[in-house]
Every structure is written in structure tokens, then in C-alpha cells.
Amino acid sequence: MANMAEAPERRPSLIPARADGWTALSTLSTVVVVIALFLFFGLTSERFFLPQNLLNILKQMSIVGILGIGMTVVILVGGIDLSVGSVVLLSSAVTALLLDSYDVAPVPAIGAGLVIGALVGLVNGVLVEVAGISPVIATLGTLIAVRGLGQILIENTYIWVTDPLFVDIASDTIAFLPIMAVIMLVLYVVFAIVLKQTVFGRYVYAIGGNPIAARLSGVPLLRVKILAYVLSGLLAAVAGMLTAATVGVVGPNAGAGMEFNAIAAVVLGGARLSGGVGRVEKTLLGTAIFTMVLNYLTLSGVTAIWQQTVTGFLVLGAVLLERFVQRGK
Amino acid sequence: MRPSEPVFMNPDLTAMRIHDDYAPPILEMRGIVKRFPGLVALDGVDLSVRRGEIHALIGQNGAGKSTLMKILSGVYTPDEGDIRVEGLPVSIHYPREALRLGIGTVYQDLSLVPQLSVADNIYLGREPGNGFVIDQTAIRRSTQALFRRLEVRDIDGDERVGRLPLAQQQLVEIAKVLSHEPRILILDEPTAPLADEETAHLFRILRGLREQGIAIIFISHRFKEILQQCDRATILRNGRLVTTIDMQGVSEDELVELTIGERLETFFHHAEQMRANADVVLEVSHLSVRRAVRDVSFTVGRGEIVGITGLLGAGQNELARALFGIQDGVRGTIKRRGLVVRIRSPRQAVRLGIGLLTEHRKLEGLVPDMSVKENISLPSLAAFRRLTMFIHNGRERWAVRESMQQLNVKAASSKVKVSTLSGGNQQKVILGKWLLRDLDVLIFISPTQGIDVGAKAEIYAHLSELANQGKSIIVVSEDLLEILGISDRIFVMYNRRLTRIFQRGEVDEETLLSAVQGATL
Ligand SMILES: Nc1ncnc2c1ncn2[C@@H]1O[C@H](COP(=O)(O)OP(=O)(O)OP(=O)(O)O)[C@@H](O)[C@H]1O
Ligand SMILES: [Mg+2]
Numbered sequence: 046m047a048n049m050a051e052a053p054e055r056r057p058s059l060i061p062a063r064a065d066g067w068t069a070l071s072t073l074s075t076v077v078v079v080i081a082l083f084l085f086f087g088l089t090s091e092r093f094f095l096p097q098n099l100l101n102i103l104k105q106m107s108i109v110g111i112l113g114i115g116m117t118v119v120i121l122v123g124g125i126d127l128s129v130g131s132v133v134l135l136s137s138a139v140t141a142l143l144l145d146s147y148d149v150a151p152v153p154a155i156g157a158g159l160v161i162g163a164l165v166g167l168v169n170g171v172l173v174e175v176a177g178i179s180p181v182i183a184t185l186g187t188l189i190a191v192r193g194l195g196q197i198l199i200e201n202t203y204i205w206v207t208d209p210l211f212v213d214i215a216s217d218t219i220a221f222l223p224i225m226a227v228i229m230l231v232l233y234v235v236f237a238i239v240l241k242q243t244v245f246g247r248y249v250y251a252i253g254g255n256p257i258a259a260r261l262s263g264v265p266l267l268r269v270k271i272l273a274y275v276l277s278g279l280l281a282a283v284a285g286m287l288t289a290a291t292v293g294v295v296g297p298n299a300g301a302g303m304e305f306n307a308i309a310a311v312v313l314g315g316a317r318l319s320g321g322v323g324r325v326e327k328t329l330l331g332t333a334i335f336t337m338v339l340n341y342l343t344l345s346g347v348t349a350i351w352q353q354t355v356t357g358f359l360v361l362g363a364v365l366l367e368r369f370v371q372r373g374k
Numbered sequence: 375m376r377p378s379e380p381v382f383m384n385p386d387l388t389a390m391r392i393h394d395d396y397a398p399p400i401l402e403m404r405g406i407v408k409r410f411p412g413l414v415a416l417d418g419v420d421l422s423v424r425r426g427e428i429h430a431l432i433g434q435n436g437a438g439k440s441t442l443m444k445i446l447s448g449v450y451t452p453d454e455g456d457i458r459v460e461g462l463p464v465s466i467h468y469p470r471e472a473l474r475l476g477i478g479t480v481y482q483d484l485s486l487v488p489q490l491s492v493a494d495n496i497y498l499g500r501e502p503g504n505g506f507v508i509d510q511t512a513i514r515r516s517t518q519a520l521f522r523r524l525e526v527r528d529i530d531g532d533e534r535v536g537r538l539p540l541a542q543q544q545l546v547e548i549a550k551v552l553s554h555e556p557r558i559l560i561l562d563e564p565t566a567p568l569a570d571e572e573t574a575h576l577f578r579i580l581r582g583l584r585e586q587g588i589a590i591i592f593i594s595h596r597f598k599e600i601l602q603q604c605d606r607a608t609i610l611r612n613g614r615l616v617t618t619i620d621m622q623g624v625s626e627d628e629l630v631e632l633t634i635g636e637r638l639e640t641f642f643h644h645a646e647q648m649r650a651n652a653d654v655v656l657e658v659s660h661l662s663v664r665r666a667v668r669d670v671s672f673t674v675g676r677g678e679i680v681g682i683t684g685l686l687g688a689g690q691n692e693l694a695r696a697l698f699g700i701q702d703g704v705r706g707t708i709k710r711r712g713l714v715v716r717i718r719s720p721r722q723a724v725r726l727g728i729g730l731l732t733e734h735r736k737l738e739g740l741v742p743d744m745s746v747k748e749n750i751s752l753p754s755l756a757a758f759r760r761l762t763m764f765i766h767n768g769r770e771r772w773a774v775r776e777s778m779q780q781l782n783v784k785a786a787s788s789k790v791k792v793s794t795l796s797g798g799n800q801q802k803v804i805l806g807k808w809l810l811r812d813l814d815v816l817i818f819i820s821p822t823q824g825i826d827v828g829a830k831a832e833i834y835a836h837l838s839e840l841a842n843q844g845k846s847i848i849v850v851s852e853d854l855l856e857i858l859g860i861s862d863r864i865f866v867m868y869n870r871r872l873t874r875i876f877q878r879g880e881v882d883e884e885t886l887l888s889a890v891q892g893a894t895l
Contacts, residue, residue: 243763244755251752254741261700261738262753262807263724321743 075330086341107225110332111284112307114236115277117328121253122273123320124180128187129281133300134195136162136282137289141204151210159282166278170271196297203296206289215290236325253320309360400425400589406455412786415441417613426587430600433610434826435798436784439593443560447479448472478556482797488536493517496550540567560591566823569852577603595826597626634828655846657709664703666692668870677844681861688867690850694817698723698730727814739804742793747774749792754811777806798824817848868892
């Protein structure tokens with residue numbers, strides 16, 4: 046500070062002198078990418094800008110986006126959660142069964158689905174943090190086991206979800222925004238605040254940034270990390286409800302592969318996979334990029350297999366770009 | 375180029391210099407400017423270094439020493455200014471280019487990979503072998519040869535670096551750089567984690583290198599060793615060049631004055647009388663740590679400063695870590711205010727009112743990607759809560775600002791990443807972290823490593839003040855002057871045991887030194 050006062054002259058610098066100059070800059074650049082893609086896709090495809098298509102994009106975004114929130118939190122503490130796609134199946138299967146076969150009212154049925162999701166998260170957290178299994182292995186295990194459980198529950202067939210509440214969630218809009226998108230945005234606001242303004246959020250960054258220093262500062266590592274997995278499971282269950290609502294049916298492959306979409310969104314948002322760096326706001330932008338690209342490919346008549354390939358390369362490209370930017374700095 | 379002013383040069387002694395003053399410098403930096411967002415780190419600095427000299431670079435924390443050296447080693451590129459090596463202009467954009475020019479650097483924050491062995495670390499990135507399979511025997515043999523040449527005896531090349539004490543890690547880092555056979559060797563605070571004996575060893579090595587004509591740039595806050603060992607010194611203050619002087623005939627006071635721009639009157643704030651220590655706040659009985667501490671018993675009183683010292687590996691660090699629940703293989707009992715407690719984790723320790731600062735600044739002290747503010751408040755967040763889970767931003771900011779002012783932390787703002795601070799300022803942040811948290815027993819291992827003279831005096835005064843307020847402080851340090859200066863009682867550990875306890879004023883440096891080396895009475 047003394048230095049600043051005594052420096053005789055300071056030339057204006059292109060880099061903002063703000064403390065978080067670089068993060069602000071890179072958030073800005075991600076926003077620019079989102080807008081550029083949006084315009085490019087709109088101008089090169091006749092159907093991209095159609096209101097129906099934009100609504101579709103928002104709905105697709107909602108599910109990936111909500112999974113992306115939980116994934117961001119888990120990745121921030123230095124973990125990963127591969128089980129979220131299976132949680133989508135199990136939680137929606139539980140809810141659908143309760144509605145269909147046991148005539149439970151929709152709200153408790155949804156509650157049960159969410160609890161199941163949180164419980165799977167708890168199991169993940171305990172496996173990783175208490176049993177000491179690496180996150181990839183532990184959640185790969187639950188990915189397989191939980192999908193199996195879900196398929197057992199629905200006896201490997203399809204259960205229709207016809208409850209009016211679900212129909213409403215899938216089709217209603219609030220001021221042109223689909224309810225699903227509203228739910229997602231509310232969750233994003235909530236988690237942006239949680240990560241920035243709460244003690245839990247601060248601990249999340251500290252643990253991901255340097256677990257040893259965090260522990261030596263008296264941060265309750267175990268509790269915070271397990272809670273991160275629980276939140277991821279819970280959010281995956283929310284995504285499960287939305288999936289059931291949009292598809293209208295729960296089948297054996299519900300949610301399959303969604304974990305990769307969520308991870309892709311987080312990576313496109315620039316989070317560091319080893320933890321400590323990343324923000325949900327940026328995951329939302331990552332989700333937008335990911336969903337728009339998929340949608341555009343569909344509109345252009347690109348087959349599903351090719352879509353997968355292209356998105357795969359997209360993620361790799363994003364990681365390489367991130368590396369490059371880091372190096373340039 | 376500004377002429378260097380040999381203000382304190384003693385004409386009689388200059389004639390005795392072995393090296394020719396008029397030989398062209400091997401390294402010349404002119405008008406170096408480096409700006410970072412929000413501050414100017416270097417503002418037109420010149421540095422000229424000759425072959426076969428040990429050239430000290432001196433300045434307060436944040437003066438720009440490390441930045442200047444990082445420009446030389448290709449970590450940063452300067453905004454202005456030019457560099458000549460052996461008279462030829464060079465531009466250094468990558469660390470690799472610096473190495474190719476023969477510039478080898480030991481950075482202030484060690485750059486070793488803790489999971490790899492000592493030998494693998496030394497040959498990292500240039501492993502001998504056929505390109506696929508690493509020739510492990512060759513690595514081991516070269517490492518042994520290197521250690522033999524450097525007279526390093528007690529480090530095993532196969533040991534994982536993370537398991538070595540900091541002082542030995544420092545030696546490994548130096549060995550690694552020397553294995554590149556540099557013409558210009560930069561050492562950024564190499565002696566900060568070293569005790570006297572290892573420091574002497576290091577200087578033996580450096581004098582040997584000087585004989586071979588290697589130019590050595592040496593950064594340190596310890597004026598004693600600079601006065602004894604260095605040929606010339608360049609002094610920086612606030613990013614500007616003060617002067618370059620010949621060390622012959624310069625006194626410590628003059629050097630201090632040049633560095634901080636004023637005289638430093640009182641270095642240690644001695645308490646007028648022995649602080650009352652009737653209330654025992656911490657009682658340790660028959661504490662042992664596997665392979666490190668044997669049957670140690672002592673008490674610490676309220677408002678007392680206890681200094682613990684000993685040779686490297688005498689057990690003092692493990693003892694401190696045991697009191698914080700981060701040491702394996704601990705036996706014995708610990709009582710807090712008369713009650714037996716079990717401390718198995720830092721969290722429990724903190725809840726029992728005990729805080730610990732370890733010597734591993736980067737590894738154990740800081741979360742590099744978080745801001746200065748977030749690092750300082752991390753142990754105290756619970757105190758800044760509102761509505762049970764939210765952080766009270768105003769209170770946090772206020773407390774952090776207070777703490778930064780108190781410790782004189784130099785940063786563009788409290789929001790910058792802590793990793794952009796200078797080494798000494800990072801150390802102040804860790805201190806601030808534990809001083810902010812209101813704990814009864816504070817244990818500090820090497821609390822002032824890397825901190826400049828002026829700031830040190832302030833920190834000692836602050837610790838004294840805390841003790842007067844009734845806090846109990848345990849300082850573990852190899853720096854005997856520090857221990858002598860601040861402690862009410864001094865514990866000496868030798869060969870894993872607590873061998874001597876001295877009262878304040880009962881012992882001088884010489885006696886303490888022999889006690890540290892194992893003398894019994
Ligand atoms: N990467 C960076 N980004 C922003 N500021 C920086 C960066 N590196 C250094 N600085 C700032 O430049 C100034 C000089 O730092 P430098 O590390 O050179 O100090 P130093 O003389 O080595 O101090 P110390 O004795 O504490 O190691 C400091 O104020 C520091 O905060
Ligand atoms: Mg430095």
C-alpha cells in the first residue's frame with residue numbers, strides 16, 4: 046500500500062486493477078462466447094430462433110444446469126460425482142411408483158424422491174470421505190448399483206407419470222419462461238449465494254484450494270465434503286423430477302449418461318477439476334454453451350452419435366483453451 | 375545507469391579484494407520496471423553482479439527482491455528495462471531460457487514435488503534413460519555424486535521429498551539447481567528455514583562456487599550472515615534502488631538503516647519483570663512421539679512466552695504438532711486447565727483454545743487461490759456469522775483490515791489472491807490468521823521466517839503484548855537470538871528429550887548454543 050502511495054505516476058493498464066481482474070475478465074469472455082454462439086446459430090439455422098426452439102433449449106438447459114450445480118460443488122471440494130445420472134432414474138422411479146402404484150399425493154411422492162437422492166449422496170460422501178475410496182471409483186460403483194436399483198424398482202419397464210402437477214411443471218410458463226427454467230434459475234441464485242456468502246461456501250473453496258491448510262485452520266473437512274455429495278444427490282433428484290415431467294414416463298435408461306453432460310457444463314464453465322476454483326454462475330454459462338451446441342446439431346440433422354463426438358471434442362477444446370489461457374497469464 | 379555509491383567503502387580494505395573491480399559484470403540489469411495490477415513492484419531498478427562474488431539483495435518485505443529475481447529467471451517479463459549477460463543483451467521469456475543462459479534459481483517457495491523421491495526431483499524433466507524407461511541407477515548414482523560433492527551426508531536420495539524436514543528440502547532444492555551447473559546462481563532466502571549449522575554448511579558450498587568464478591545473488595533478511603559472507607549488497611526499498619555497496623567495513627546498524635530508511639531502536643521488547651505464571655493453562659506429562667520425542671513433561675502458565683529450541687530434528691516440531699493433533703504416534707497426557715484432554719484433530723485443538731502455525735507456509739498455511747481476507751478469516755469464520763450460516767461481510771472486512779494494519783501486510787488490497795503477496799507478507803497473513811482467532815494458547819513454529827527486521831520487531835512487540843493480556847505463547851525456533859529475546863522461559867530439546875529449562879535472563883547466547891548442542895550443565 047505504501048508502494049502505491051509513493052509511486053510517482055501510474056499508467057492506465059489494460060488489465061483491470063480490480064483484485065479479481067482475471068476472473069472478471071474470463072467470466073466476461075465466457076459470456077461473449079455464449080452470445081456469439083447464440084447469434085451464429087440463430088443466423089445460420091432457420092429454426093434456432095423460433096420461440097418453440099428457444100423454449101426447448103431452456104428446458105433442456107434446466108436439467109443439465111441443475112445437475113451442473115451439484116457437480117460444481119462436488120468438483121470444488123476436489124471430488125467428482127459420476128452417479129447423478131443414475132440418481133435421476135432412481136429418484137424419479139421412486140416418485141413415479143408412489144404416484145402410480147401407491148396413490149401417494151404428488152408432494153410427498155416428490156419429497157420421497159428427493160430424500161432418496163440425498164441418501165445416495167450421503168452414501169457417496171461416506172464411501173469417499175470415511176471409507177477413503179477415490180471419488181471416481183466410489184461414484185462409479187454407485188452409478189452402477191443405483192441404476193440397477195432403479196431398474197429393479199420399475200421392473201425394467203416404463204411407468205407413466207400423468208400427475209397434473211408434473212404436466213404443469215413440464216408445460217407451464219411464468220412470463221415466457223418455462224417453470225423448469227425458473228426452478229433452475231432460482232437454484233442457481235440460491236447456490237451462488239450459498240457459495241459466496243455462507244460459511245459452508247467459504248469452507249468449500251478452502252478445502253478444494255488446499256485441504257491441508259483448511260484442516261489446520263480448523264475447517265470441518267468431513268462434514269463439508271459429505272454435505273457436498275448430499276447436495277449433489279439432492280439436486281440430481283430434482284433433475285430427476287424434471288426429467289420425469291418432461292418425458293412423461295420413467296424408463297430403464299432415464300438419465301443415462303447425464304453425468305457427463307453435467308461434467309461438461311462444469312468444465313466449459315472453466316472450473317478446475319482438482320478443486321478450489323470455479324463458480325456456479327459460470328457453470329450456467331457452460332450449460333448454455335453445451336445445450337445450444339447440442340440443439341444446433343439436432344436442428345442441422347446431425348445424428349446422435351455424431352452429436353456425442355462433437356460435444357466430446359468441444360469439452361476437450363475447452364480444457365485446452367483453459368490451459369492455454371492459464372499459460373498466457 | 376545510476377552509478378552505485380560505495381558510501382561505506384573502507385579504502386584500506388578495498389585494496390585487499392581479490393577480484394578486479396573493473397572486470398565487466400557478468401550480469402547487468404538496467405532500469406527494470408515491473409507493474410502488477412494495483413501496484414508498481416519495481417520502478418527502474420539497476421543491478422550489476424560480478425563473476426566470483428556473493429552479491430546480497432536486501433530489502434523489506436515486498437520491496438521487490440523476488441520479483442527482480444523472477445524477471446532474471448524468466449518467470450516474469452519486465453515492462454521496461456534491459457538485461458545483459460556477459461555484456462550481451464538478452465531477453466528471457468521462459469525459465470528454460472534462463473537455465474540455458476546459465477542462470478539457476480532457488481525460489482523462495484520451493485518448487486519440489488513432495489510425492490517424488492529426492493533423486494527424481496533433482497533430475498525431474500531431464501531423466502537419464504532411453505526416452506521411455508528412466509535409468510533409475512543412473513539417477514541414483516548422479517544424486518549420490520552430487521551430494522558427495524556438496525558434502526550433504528544425511529539425506530537419502532530415495533526418500534520422498536514430502537517426508538523431509540523443511541531445512542533438508544531446501545538443501546535438495548539447492549542441489550537440484552547446482553546440478554544444472556549455473557554461471558549465475560540466484561538464492562531467494564535459502565537460509566530462512568535453516569539453523570546456524572546448515573547455514574554454515576551452505577556458505578561453505580557457496581564459497582567454493584565463488585572460487586570457481588560463479589556469480590551468486592543471495593537474498594536474506596539476516597544481516598549477520600550477509601555481513602559475514604557477502605562481498606557486495608544491493609538494497610531495494612519500495613521497488614526502487616537505494617544503493618549498491620561494498621560490504622567491507624559496513625556495520626549492521628548501517629545496513630538496517632539503509633534497508634528500512636530509519637534507525638531501528640528497540641529490537642526486542644523485554645518485559646520489565648517475569649510475567650506471573652501461577653495459573654497453569656497447559657500441562658504436558660510424559661509425552662512421547664514415535665521416533666521423535668521421548669518422555670517430555672512441562673507446564674505453560676497463563677500469560678507466559680515459552681521458547682523451545684534445539685537442533686534440526688531434536689523433536690521440537692513434532693512436540694508442537696502433537697499439541698495440535700496433527701502428529702502420529704503420540705503417547706502421554708495433555709491437560710488443559712487441569713483437565714485431561716485428547717487432541718486428535720486441529721478442530722479439537724482449536725476448540726480447546728490451542729492454535730498452531732507451522733513452518734510450512736505454502737503447504738500448510740495458505741489457500742493460494744483465496745484472497746488475503748479469506749485466508750486471514752478462515753479459522754475465525756464462526757465468529758463472523760449471522761443467521762447461523764451467513765458470513766457477516768462488514769464485520770469480517772473490518773476485522774481483517776485491522777489485522778492487516780497491525781501486522782503491516784503489504785498488498786494491493788485485501789481482495790487479491792494471497793499467492794500474489796511477497797513471501798514475508800504471506801507469512802504475516804498466516805500470523806494474522808491465528809492472532810485474529812481469539813485463542814488462549816498459541817504455538818508458533820518459526821513464526822518470523824522470511825520476515826524483515828523492522829516487521830520482526832513489531833511482531834515480537836505484538837506477541838509480548840498478547841502475553842501481557844494473558845495469552846500463553848509457545849515459540850518454536852532455531853533462531854537463538856529470537857528465542858533469547860522473547861521467551862520468559864526457554865526449553866532446550868536435544869536428541870528427542872527436553873534437556874534444559876532456562877528462566878529469562880539466566881542464559882546468554884553462548885550457553886544456550888552449547889545447551890542446544892547437547893552440553894549438560
Ligand atoms: N504475481 C503477482 N501479482 C501481483 N502482485 C505481485 C505479484 N508478485 C509480486 N507482487 C507484488 O510485488 C511486490 C514485490 O513482491 P516481491 O515478492 O518481489 O517482494 P520481496 O522483496 O521478495 O519480499 P519478501 O521479503 O517478503 O519476500 C509485493 O507488493 C507483491 O505483493
Ligand atoms: Mg521474496
